[in-house]
Amino acid sequence: MNGEYVVQTENLTKKYGEFTALDGLTIQLEKGKILGFIGPNGAGKTTTIKILVGMALPTAGWAKITGIDCSTRSREIKKLVGFMPDTFGGYDNMRVHEYLDFFGAAFAIPRAKRQKRVDEALETTGATAMRDLFVESLSHGMKQRVAIARTLLHEPPVLILDEPANGLDPTARVEMRHILLNLAAMGKTLIVTSHILPELARICNMVAIITGGKLRAFGTLDQIMHDVREKRMIEVQLAAREDVAKAAATLTAVLGPQAQVQESLAEGMVRFTTTQNDAALVRILAALVDAKIAVAQFRDVPQNLEDAFLSVTQAAQAPGKADGEKIAAGGGRA
């Protein structure tokens, strides 16, 4: 093993002809961490995953799992990684225990241990009651559990899960969250892709945001949130609705004509975005008070991972932004 990192990529690049699917990705991940790997469709997530599981070769750079090169020793990588693709990959006329038995046998788990491993995997994922059901008759949520059980059979230290919460109802989503947190507690290192960012924010220690094949942000959730907070949104709740227009005019006068000030008469609220610090906000509040506007609340709207993601992706698309520039970087280590 190379240092303390379980997953490492260095300048990982993949080109399909003239098209660059992945451009110089460098990340590191420690044991027991959960990395949320997010990005819009076509960002390069699946390409990265394919390289990590040995299904694609990088054009440049390298990827290692527990120090083993993913491209040159892909046979060993298969034993180190449990991969759950976004499609279930089921077989007709097969019961769940037969399905898991097949994959257990494919991973050369000795027959004497296999039954125990299948039972343990089903228990870990809360799927014990499904063991005699036919795979094709399972609901989507059940299939996701069985798919995770399948990845656990050969006891890999790293799990790569592509959209595990996709299409799940709220209850199943909460249960899936608990399963993933339990796996991390068991010492597994997880890489999870998802478009359900609030869900991801609840389980991930680390976040990597990728767009256009480039890593735009990487670090802990707090680091990402801090770094991407280029603009703050302030919400001013007024005591009287009739003051909305006056408050908006005052804010525009203080912030300048370029300021983005939104009025909401229905809510009796004015919102504005600013890059200024807390001291400046004190002056803005004082200006409103001086203008005899009764302010009920003046608060910084908390940003979540979704906001951070949008901020990063929009910034990446903004003209003038250097193509390879990383917007937020949390040190690249976890």
Next chain:
Amino acid sequence: MNNPIIRRELVGVLRNWRTAAAEIIFTMTLIGVVLLRWPTNAQVSLSGRQAQEMLRLFGYAFMTAMILIVPAFSAVSIVREKQAGTLALILNTPLSPWSVFSGKVAAISGVIALLMGLSVPAAAACYAMGGVSLRVQIEPLYLLLALASLEYTVVGLYISTRSNRIDAALRSTYATVFALVALTVIPQEFAQGRLTGLPAQVCQWLAAFSPLPAILQVFGQSGVTHAGNMSAGSAVLRYVVVSIVVILWGTRATLQRLNSGLFDRPRSAGTITDESSGGVQAYRRVMYLWFFDPQRRSRLIGPLTNPVMVKEFRTSRFGRSHWMMRMIGACLIVSLALMLAAARGSEVVNTRTMGAILVILQSALIIIMTPGLAGGLIAGEIESGSWQLLRMTPLSARSIVLGKLLSVGRTLLLLLLATLPGYAVMLVIDPNEKTQVVEALVSLVIMAVFALLASAAISSFSRRAATATATAYGFLAVLCAGTLLAWLGRGSLFGFTLVDWILRLNPVAATLAAIHAPGFGHYGLIPLTWWIMAYGCGLAVVVLVLRTWRLTRPQ
């Protein structure tokens, strides 16, 4: 074109490059058939014999093409929509089941009509030679083929509503069409002139399920294996009546199934005999002889067993032991019944004739079962997304391919073994047939291996199980049935040497020649056909290994 189903289906089919390819191949085949026998000098037979022979060949080629093409469209039409979820969407629109059904029939008929239009120049060439009647021969031929196409379209659509898998729908439809075209003729063909009264009537009406007797009558022939006078009664009329009945029945049955009830099925409860009450366990153990109980909890895969092979057995319907036993039982009964008939009624049939029937049935079993089982071996995995899961296991490409081939190979071997008692009885009746039986069995085994390897190789080129299965069916049908067209035109259209040369490519013909079946005894196809098939097997193995290696290596 007010029906949106017609627009979507027909335009979708016509835009497909495969349809264009099928049309080109179809047209080129018909043109080739006509050109092959077109007079090379300025002399034309005044009796019109040459034109008649050309028309016959054209008609048989046309019918073979229809039998191959129609099921490929109709069998997948509804089951594919079921799998994609679009059938549920369609049934939730104000479109009536009749609109859906008629739209699909019209779309498939549109493609067939196009093919018929493309065939007109070839038919016109036959007519232009003189001696061929437009009213008595060409028009009835087109009418019969149109009727047959409509019948197989309706039958295919009905089977499609009953199937949940594309490969199963294709397999069942091709098997049904084969039974309707060929099996129904066998009793009449071998009992012609020997049976009278009710048995003869039954044979005639059974044969009326096939368009063959009607087409033979249009051409002024009486049987497949020999030329002669027209059979008694109107085979054309009988076929028209029977096919209309089949079409009406198929339409009604399909319409009854085309509703939301198709999706109103409970999920399997996953019942296991091991956890049932003592009485249920005892009952099922007796009824299924314990080992063949489909609800028995299966044992873990053994240490020396290829896991892919076991997986294939468990996921394939005919791989499950209870289904396998049913198939083996049916084969056993048919083979013994045939030999029993040979032993008891030597006036009507003899062992050689029964041997020929046995060979035809075994060949049909191989040709119908093998593409259905092997056509989706690789393509089915890719389509379902499970191929990338297999790639993520430490299994090598060799293990995957071997496991898949063994699973189908074992099924075919068991089915062939089940028909052996028939040959054993045949040898008891006539011990002099030993060499012929051994050669026939070797030919059958080689045919099965070739069909398996060719289907699997074709499967490795496709990403859709339906395409791969249909292509494998088409390839084997052209090889085994298409080349028999030359045999049908033997003596008159094609010389002995040419027919002999063409039949060397046909494993069914080799097996029939080995058993000295009527009409095949003069051709020396063995061992040359064995060698050709062996080279074909070798080529298929190389292609399969290369393709699988390519599919398993990192991108």
